[in-house]
Amino acid sequence: MRTSPLAAPATRVVLALALAVAIGTSLAAQGTTSASSEVPDLGEPTAAPDGAPEHLKLIDRQGLAEHAYWLASDERQGRFTSSAGQRATADYVAAHFKKLGLRPLGDKRGFLQKYPLTSVHIAKGTQLSFGRTKITTGFAVLPSDDSFKASARGKFAWCGNGTGNSLPSLKGKIPLVVLHGLGSGTGSGNDLRAIGRYNAIARKLASKGAAAGLICLLDDGGSHANTLSYHGLLPDHPKLQFGKGGRRSQKMRIPLFVINGEQSRALFEHVGIELDGEGEPKTAPKNNKATGSLKIQVKESKKAFSTNVVAVLDGADKKNEAIVYSAHHDHMGERVDGDAFNGADDNASGTAGLLEIAEAFAKGGPRPSRSVIFLSVSGEELGLWGSEYFAENSPWPRGRIVANINIDMIGRAEGTDEAPKMQITPSHGHQKYSSMVRDAVELGEKFGISFTSGDQYYQRSDHYNFAKHGIPVVFFCDGEHPDYHQVTDHPDKLRYPAMESIARLAFWTGWNVANANQRPKELGRQSGW
Numbered sequence: 001m002r003t004s005p006l007a008a009p010a011t012r013v014v015l016a017l018a019l020a021v022a023i024g025t026s027l028a029a030q031g032t033t034s035a036s037s038e039v040p041d042l043g044e045p046t047a048a049p050d051g052a053p054e055h056l057k058l059i060d061r062q063g064l065a066e067h068a069y070w071l072a073s074d075e076r077q078g079r080f081t082s083s084a085g086q087r088a089t090a091d092y093v094a095a096h097f098k099k100l101g102l103r104p105l106g107d108k109r110g111f112l113q114k115y116p117l118t119s120v121h122i123a124k125g126t127q128l129s130f131g132r133t134k135i136t137t138g139f140a141v142l143p144s145d146d147s148f149k150a151s152a153r154g155k156f157a158w159c160g161n162g163t164g165n166s167l168p169s170l171k172g173k174i175p176l177v178v179l180h181g182l183g184s185g186t187g188s189g190n191d192l193r194a195i196g197r198y199n200a201i202a203r204k205l206a207s208k209g210a211a212a213g214l215i216c217l218l219d220d221g222g223s224h225a226n227t228l229s230y231h232g233l234l235p236d237h238p239k240l241q242f243g244k245g246g247r248r249s250q251k252m253r254i255p256l257f258v259i260n261g262e263q264s265r266a267l268f269e270h271v272g273i274e275l276d277g278e279g280e281p282k283t284a285p286k287n288n289k290a291t292g293s294l295k296i297q298v299k300e301s302k303k304a305f306s307t308n309v310v311a312v313l314d315g316a317d318k319k320n321e322a323i324v325y326s327a328h329h330d331h332m333g334e335r336v337d338g339d340a341f342n343g344a345d346d347n348a349s350g351t352a353g354l355l356e357i358a359e360a361f362a363k364g365g366p367r368p369s370r371s372v373i374f375l376s377v378s379g380e381e382l383g384l385w386g387s388e389y390f391a392e393n394s395p396w397p398r399g400r401i402v403a404n405i406n407i408d409m410i411g412r413a414e415g416t417d418e419a420p421k422m423q424i425t426p427s428h429g430h431q432k433y434s435s436m437v438r439d440a441v442e443l444g445e446k447f448g449i450s451f452t453s454g455d456q457y458y459q460r461s462d463h464y465n466f467a468k469h470g471i472p473v474v475f476f477c478d479g480e481h482p483d484y485h486q487v488t489d490h491p492d493k494l495r496y497p498a499m500e501s502i503a504r505l506a507f508w509t510g511w512n513v514a515n516a517n518q519r520p521k522e523l524g525r526q527s528g529w
């Protein structure tokens, strides 16, 4: 689920930072918040409720867990839209659809549907080198423009915290700034303060003739790692724009190259900075002759793209009409410290649900009357881009899409396994409340699932792009929790027995809609479910 569009964008970044290493080839990246990657044995699925379609048995906790662990593993690198991890995820989903014998509904008779983006990204060759160390990953760049080249080669020039009044001339030098004591504050105010500080440093260094600045995060900066993920550029983590959506990168007076705590300590050794007991610099560099090379190149591309994955199971009877199941598979990528936003609940859980629901429709029994489209989108976290593109460029006539069932974050229900508590929108208090939502809530009782209103999320996930076109929607969601949009959203925290019930409920809801004589009806605001 995306952060609230009403709040300042920076609220999506909140966090304390764990140490990780990503220096050249000498040290391997290792996210310290990673959980076990072993899929646990979860035992047998529960018996399906009386009267349930026979397909339901194919949706089970073990299958959900296997998908979720794959999707939320460190290897997916947080599935940032357009990144290698996201592309691998799209391929995984496409392979699953193919195996199920679903009909591709993407471009050129394939499962992938491309949509265009522009990107501002770090070009290859951007690196800091000193001694035998080459830093080519695990850094961030705060750029000065959408497209530029900057380099500095020579001595490192000690600049303290970068805003002092007695800085040396920095022409032809690499200004070395150490940021520490950044605190662990969170939220947009904190984020703006961090960016304000970077801006002040860039102006100061520029006034002394520097072409670029080097910032060493020392205590890893509290929430700074998240700030950099959002406002800066990281390798394979560009600043993207979709149509008018998305934000351009923050432009600094001169580009800043920001390295993480582990990398900083390696550099301190090279230049002879000693640290005190608190791990803060005790002295200016002792080795006045230490040199290095900093190269930064940022490029703008108008030809970037990302992909949705889309497939259909043709209906048996009213096959010209379809319902669409959707779940986003993208998430927030990695941080400057190399730790990934694994996004187990957000939204490996819903993607796992989508894959299992597709399997149940394709292999679990007779076909439904209407067709069923399975849509796995990217670009959700950046502004619901993939679903917007699908809705605007639908490979299925939009007027013949009778409903959208969207699942985003279904792994962290409150309550017990036998009685999970979930949120649903549009609720009975919403103008767009429909017979489909009413029926889903009623069916929920068969699984012990109770619902409260999720109307605060009505505009915050992919169903909204269907609702905008007057298509009835239902959104299943567990709501925000302490691991929401944090690097601690891990697959071992998902509640697979409850997920099994919720995914089965989503199946059954769609099954009924796909077989009903009438399309779902808007009911308007009601006093109760």
Ligand SMILES: [Zn+2]
Pocket: 001, 002, 003, 346, 381, 485
């Ligand atoms: Zn999200």
